[in-house]
Amino acid sequence: MKEELNPKTKSKKSKTKNFVTNSPEETFELGEKLGESLSGGEIILLSGGLGAGKTLFTKGILNALDFDIDEVTSPSFTLVNLYKTENFDVFHIDFWRLDENSDVAFAVGLDEILEDEKAVVIAEWSERLGRKSFSNPTIYVNIEGDGDDARKIKITQSEASNSN
Numbered sequence: 777m778k779e780e781l782n783p784k785t786k787s788k789k790s791k792t793k794n795f796v797t798n799s800p801e802e803t804f805e806l807g808e809k810l811g812e813s814l815s816g817g818e819i820i821l822l823s824g825g826l827g828a829g830k831t832l833f834t835k836g837i838l839n840a841l842d843f844d845i846d847e848v849t850s851p852s853f854t855l856v857n858l859y860k861t862e863n864f865d866v867f868h869i870d871f872w873r874l875d876e877n878s879d880v881a882f883a884v885g886l887d888e889i890l891e892d893e894k895a896v897v898i899a900e901w902s903e904r905l906g907r908k909s910f911s912n913p914t915i916y917v918n919i920e921g922d923g924d925d926a927r928k929i930k931i932t933q934s935e936a937s938n939s940n
């Protein structure tokens with residue numbers, strides 16, 4: 777297993793915001809807000825349990841990009857869905873079925889995906905990536921809560937790292 781080549785990239789700036797959503801609509805709207813802020817090249821890493829709201833949040837993002845959200849579904853079996861919006865190629869990935877000890881990024885062809893300048897990556901079950909870090913701007917979205925409960929949503933944006 778390959779080790780992380782760059783264990784010393786600690787000095788990256790990042791900012792965290794905490795939200796509480798009290799309804800599915802609010803979770804969707806928070807996704808829309810994130811969608812409106814995208815400029816291309818971002819990696820959005822979603823984490824949180826089954827039914828937390830990862831797919832709903834993703835639908836919010838795509839709605840903000842004027843994409844038909846009926847086409848947005850968890851790619852649990854296909855692993856990757858591609859949604860072409862006006863400005864972006866949005867790759868919706870689901871790592872759920874992949875083994876934590878395998879190279880899950882390799883399994884979905886993440887490096888090739890990131891060569892696409894118009895790519896925006898949205899990944900469900902990003903816990904499976906372990907501690908992998910990216911040179912692209914990365915947005916971590918953790919959703920806590922399930923059932924009818926309110927959701928605590930933590931969004932952390934880290935700047936692109938220039939280290940090599």
Ligand code: ADP
Nearest residue numbers: 797798799800803826827828829830831832927
């Ligand atoms: P995941 O992709 O994380 O498995 P889904 O997005 O498929 O989860 O499902 C999330 C579920 O949680 C939906 O049924 C949605 O209505 C519900 N939900 C999302 N946010 C809230 C909230 N703030 N309060 C109550 N229910 C919510």
Ligand code: MG
Nearest residue numbers: 830831850900
């Ligand atoms: Mg899902």
